[in-house]
Amino acid sequence: xxxxxxxxxxxxxxxxxxxxxxxxxxxxxxxxxxxxxxxxxxxxxxxxxxxxxxxxxxxxxxxxxxxxxxxxxxxxxxxxxxxxxxxxxxxxxxxxxxxxxxxxxxxxxxxxxxxxxxxxxxxxxxxxxxxxxxxxxxxxxxxxxxxxxxxxxxxxxxxxxxxxxxxxxxxxxxxxxxxxxxxxxxxxxxxxxxxxxxxxxxxxxxxxxxxxxxxxxxxxxxxxxxxxxxxxxxxxxxxxxxxxxxxxxxxxxxxxxxxxxxxxxxxxxxxxxxxxxxxxxxxxxxxxxxxxxxxxxxxxxxxxxxxx
Amino acid sequence: xxxxxxxxxxxxxxxxxxxxxxxxxxxxxxxxxxxxxxxxxxxxxxxxxxxxxxxxxxxxxxxxxxxxxxxxxxxxxxxxxxxxxxxxxxxxxxxxxxxxxxxxxxxxxxxxxxxxxxxxxxxxxxxxxxxxxxxxxxxxxxxxxxxxxxxxxxxxxxxxxxxxxxxxxxxxxxxxxxxxxxxxxxxxxxxxxxxxxxxxxxxxxxxxxxxxxxxxxxxxxxxxxxxxxxxxxxxxxxxxxxxxxxxxxxxxxxxxxxxxxxxxxxxxxxxxxxxxxxxxxxxxxxxxxxxxxxxxxxxxxxxxxxxx
Amino acid sequence: xxxxxxxxxxxxxxxxxxxxxxxxxxxxxxxxxxxxxxxxxxxxxxxxxxxxxxxxxxxxxxxxxxxxxxxxxxxxxxxxxxxxxxxxxxxxxxxxxxxxxxxxxxxxxxxxxxxxxxxxxxxxxxxxxxxxxxxxxxxxxxxxxxxxxxxxxxxxxxxxxxxxxxxxxxxxxxxxxxxxxxxxxxxxxxxxxxxxxxxxxxxxxxxxxxxxxxxxxxxxxxxxxxxxxxxxxxxxxxxxxxxxxxxxxxxxxxxxxxxxxxxxxxxxxxxxxxxxxxxxxxxxxxxxxxxxxxxxxxxxxxxxxxxx
Numbered sequence: 001x002x003x004x005x006x007x008x009x010x011x012x013x014x015x016x017x018x019x020x021x022x023x024x025x026x027x028x029x030x031x032x033x034x035x036x037x038x039x040x041x042x043x044x045x046x047x048x049x050x051x052x053x054x055x056x057x058x059x060x061x062x063x064x065x066x067x068x069x070x071x072x073x074x075x076x077x078x079x080x081x082x083x084x085x086x087x088x089x090x091x092x093x094x095x096x097x098x099x100x101x102x103x104x105x106x107x108x109x110x111x112x113x114x115x116x117x118x119x120x121x122x123x124x125x126x127x128x129x130x131x132x133x134x135x136x137x138x139x140x141x142x143x144x145x146x147x148x149x150x151x152x153x154x155x156x157x158x159x160x161x162x163x164x165x166x167x168x169x170x171x172x173x174x175x176x177x178x179x180x181x182x183x184x185x186x187x188x189x190x191x192x193x194x195x196x197x198x199x200x201x202x203x204x205x206x207x208x209x210x211x212x213x214x215x216x217x218x219x220x221x222x223x224x225x226x227x228x229x230x231x232x233x234x235x236x237x238x239x240x241x242x243x244x245x246x247x248x249x250x251x252x253x254x255x256x257x258x259x260x261x262x263x264x265x266x267x268x269x270x271x272x273x274x275x276x277x278x279x280x281x282x283x284x285x286x287x288x289x290x291x292x293x294x295x296x297x298x299x300x301x302x303x304x305x306x307x308x
Numbered sequence: 309x310x311x312x313x314x315x316x317x318x319x320x321x322x323x324x325x326x327x328x329x330x331x332x333x334x335x336x337x338x339x340x341x342x343x344x345x346x347x348x349x350x351x352x353x354x355x356x357x358x359x360x361x362x363x364x365x366x367x368x369x370x371x372x373x374x375x376x377x378x379x380x381x382x383x384x385x386x387x388x389x390x391x392x393x394x395x396x397x398x399x400x401x402x403x404x405x406x407x408x409x410x411x412x413x414x415x416x417x418x419x420x421x422x423x424x425x426x427x428x429x430x431x432x433x434x435x436x437x438x439x440x441x442x443x444x445x446x447x448x449x450x451x452x453x454x455x456x457x458x459x460x461x462x463x464x465x466x467x468x469x470x471x472x473x474x475x476x477x478x479x480x481x482x483x484x485x486x487x488x489x490x491x492x493x494x495x496x497x498x499x500x501x502x503x504x505x506x507x508x509x510x511x512x513x514x515x516x517x518x519x520x521x522x523x524x525x526x527x528x529x530x531x532x533x534x535x536x537x538x539x540x541x542x543x544x545x546x547x548x549x550x551x552x553x554x555x556x557x558x559x560x561x562x563x564x565x566x567x568x569x570x571x572x573x574x575x576x577x578x579x580x581x582x583x584x585x586x587x588x589x590x591x592x593x594x595x596x597x598x599x600x601x602x603x604x605x606x607x608x609x610x611x612x613x614x615x616x
Numbered sequence: 617x618x619x620x621x622x623x624x625x626x627x628x629x630x631x632x633x634x635x636x637x638x639x640x641x642x643x644x645x646x647x648x649x650x651x652x653x654x655x656x657x658x659x660x661x662x663x664x665x666x667x668x669x670x671x672x673x674x675x676x677x678x679x680x681x682x683x684x685x686x687x688x689x690x691x692x693x694x695x696x697x698x699x700x701x702x703x704x705x706x707x708x709x710x711x712x713x714x715x716x717x718x719x720x721x722x723x724x725x726x727x728x729x730x731x732x733x734x735x736x737x738x739x740x741x742x743x744x745x746x747x748x749x750x751x752x753x754x755x756x757x758x759x760x761x762x763x764x765x766x767x768x769x770x771x772x773x774x775x776x777x778x779x780x781x782x783x784x785x786x787x788x789x790x791x792x793x794x795x796x797x798x799x800x801x802x803x804x805x806x807x808x809x810x811x812x813x814x815x816x817x818x819x820x821x822x823x824x825x826x827x828x829x830x831x832x833x834x835x836x837x838x839x840x841x842x843x844x845x846x847x848x849x850x851x852x853x854x855x856x857x858x859x860x861x862x863x864x865x866x867x868x869x870x871x872x873x874x875x876x877x878x879x880x881x882x883x884x885x886x887x888x889x890x891x892x893x894x895x896x897x898x899x900x901x902x903x904x905x906x907x908x909x910x911x912x913x914x915x916x917x918x919x920x921x922x923x924x
Contacts, residue, residue, distance in 0.1 A: 096422075096440065098422045098424065099424055099425055099443070100425075101425060102425045102426060102443075114712075114714045116714065116715055116736070117715055117716075117717060117718045117736060118426060118444075118718060118734060118736060120424070120425060120426060120443035120444060120461070132712065134754065134756075134775070135715070135718075135736035135754045136444050136462075136734075136736060136752050136754045136770075136772075138442065138443045138444045138461035138462060138498075140442075140461070150776075152772065152775040152776065153736070153754035153756070153772040153775060154444075154462055154499065154752075154754060154770055154771075154772045154807065154809070155462075156444075156460065156461040156462045156498035156499060156520075159442070159460040159461060159497060159498040159520065160458075160460065160495075162497060162517070162519040162520070162537070162538070164517055164535065169533075170493065170515045170533060171515060171517050171533060171535065173495065173517075185786065187776075187789065189775060189776075189778060189809065190754075190772035190775040190809040190811075191462065191499050191521075191770065191772060191807050191809050191829075193462070193497065193498040193499050193520035193521055193538075195498075195520070207786045207787060209778070209780055209787050209789075211778040211831075212772075212775065212778070212809035212811070212831050213499075213521060213807075213809055213829060213831050213849070215519075215520050215521050215538040215539055215556075217538065225785075225786060225787060227780065227787065229778070229851070230778070230809075230831040230833065230849050230851070231539065231831055231847065231849045231867070233521070233538050233539045233556050233557055235537070235538070235556060247869075248831075248849050248851060248867050248869070249557070249849055249865070249867045249885075251539070251556050251557045251574050251575050253555075253556070253574060266867050266869060266885055266887070266899075267575075267867050267883075267885045267899045269557075269574055269575045271574070283575045283591075283899075284603075293610075294606060294607065294609070295900075297606075297609055297610065297613075298606060298609075298910060298913075298914060299910065301609075301910070301913055301914075301917075302909075302913065304613060305913075305920060308616055308924055404730075404748065406730045406732065407732055407733055407751070408733075409733060410733045410734060410751070426734060426752075428732070428733060428734060428751035428752060428769070444752050444770075446750065446751045446752045446769035446770060446806075448750075448769070462752075462770055462807065463770075464752075464768065464769040464770045464806035464807055464828075467750070467768040467769060467805060467806040467828065468766075468768065468803075470805060470825070470827040470828070470845070470846070472825055472843065477841075478801065478823045478841060479823060479825050479841060479843065481803065481825075499770065499807050499829075501770070501805065501806040501807050501828035501829055501846075503806075503828070521807075521829060523827075523828050523829050523846040523847055523864075525846065539847065541829070541846050541847045541864050541865055543845070543846070543864060557865070559847070559864050559865045559882050559883050561863075561864070561882060575883075577865075577882055577883045579882070591882075591883045591899075592911075601918075602914060602915065602917070605914075605917055605918065605921075606914060606917075609917075612921060616924055
């Protein structure tokens, strides 16, 4: 998330009543989770295992729970609970704004776009030209929809990321301030759910077609001209390259990449990154040919073992 | 379901035009399906296999299709079709009430709770304080929602139990008169479905977080601080103890228990009760370590068999 | 789809500016995709592999991308892109009609039917008697719902078929002009999606009961008195005969048949037609007994191989 206008280190630290290291006028121009940071961004780190990664990342302001030396050209904010303070700042700069009507007056809707009855369009949403949005679709605040997009009934664009930090007594919610971006010529079936990014964007690439009841998790980036059949589930922070086909009920775990042009057969489960240009099957997936041989061998086991 | 005011045996028997055994003034204070009965309850039994269970249960009034002796301190109602008569009584005491508006005038909604546009809140619903209910959520009659609950768009709370009796020519519907109870600090993702209990309560325990497109069946009781990833399906009458994690697309069959702190990996299928504190994988599930060994062995089979 | 009034060959060819072979007054009485054609129908073929099938089908007018001889009693329309022209004609005769209100004035709704608040009923929809349609259901144009049908919240009836033709640079959409037909006494759970036929009908047969979050693809025909548990996914062009039971999360691939009375256990994947009257399990499915033996054998492999 970009901060407009940008803030100073001193202003940010003041909001959470924290000590800091660095020039008080140091500019903070965005707030982002560690996977999405750019220069100017504020991020947080609260586990020694990740201190180094955070300090060496593109982020230039880091909320941290240890008094380490400030790297050159950066700033630090010291906190006993960086997660709490990061969430506080997120909510401060991207507060939940209740909607007064089904179509927010701050939404921008392109020429030729048809909103069927009872579509919810949240605050600051942008919808392009010549789209059809069918009844009972919900589009949360800050979502961006391209031109010539079709979204079928019941689909939910931009619900909160499913991201919680384990506390001893409860799950603590990471407030998400990211967006969903649906590019041109995408079609999304009925009752799909595409969550917003934690701080960056969840993207469905140009020309991709999604069937019904599909889940796309936060910060996942789906390439161009992909085809996902019904009930596919993609977790958070997944990269799906262009021209990928996922057949029905395929499940994809978080933080991995599916290579360009991969085809994954129905009900497969993807737990690690897979190369493009091949066909896969199984849970966990293998190359389909290999998996089929394995299945055939298991079927023949009684006979084979009998002979032995 | 409690009956308020309570009824007499004679009144109840009269409604279904049935003979009875017992004191005509015997009190019937509730109607419950056999798994949920308490003293004062009316229940039914129509299969010899279950006569004994029903007669010895906590229920004190039993609709039965055989002229057996009335157990002491109880009452019997004789019917050629106990299911039909039980369903008739359920519908009589808990009739479907069409709604006149999106938010029923009989609903109670707590302070600080935000209902986004186009939320349906049925009759006699109770929603606590400081909740956010996103657009296009449907909350059926008699549901109870705690404080600080977040429910995302498209989710349906309290649809009818999926419970049908096989008749020679058709499926006969059990009318459900139970409720859904969502405890404090629960978050429910987009397009989830949580069915009401047949006569008791379906419960999602305090602090539990559900991702999108999740199914929770009738009368299931989910513990506190559980985490269910997207597209998990839990059938009816399941007990999930506290701190259980179910990853994406896990399926749970009916009438079983998942022990405290169990972790079940994605796409697993749970057909029997499993102990807490362990990690599971597979369909049907095994302990994950064991399953992984099995998968590795199957991959090596060609080599192993070749050597033999 | 029937054409009312019917058209002449010359009229149709004129709309797409194409040459034709046959009597200019030859009647075109319907438009149908090759799997659904009847005499009088226009269809298309664009691949040499299917020329013969199309020319010998029941269709009497064929848009084709080769100048072949016209079969007796038929007509041909010559096009360099039959798919494009077929889609053009479909959109011409079944244009998308934006809705002006939640319940179209062209819808017919039977006596005793309750539409709960915020149900969308599209143009030319027919709903029978004594139905209950729960809040936030979306029923697209031309759907037909029988008597005594219950549809739970969030369900979407009649969204577009998921059918795209691969072009070198993009997926080209087949416009669907078919319908969904829900027969009498069907109950459909919450957040299900039942797509319309490409040119024919998607059917859910009398007395069938669907749980929540179920997908039924275009042109699939579900028999009478079937029972599908939650999160079942059925692809397009599937035939499910009467009395079939599919347990939770079962996936069914396209273009196959499930025989009468088959029972398929949870999470199974059906990739080929299966006979009726048997119980199945696995992905891909086998008879359940056989699959269970296989699973038991795999578990014993370490022991068996150790002995060898």
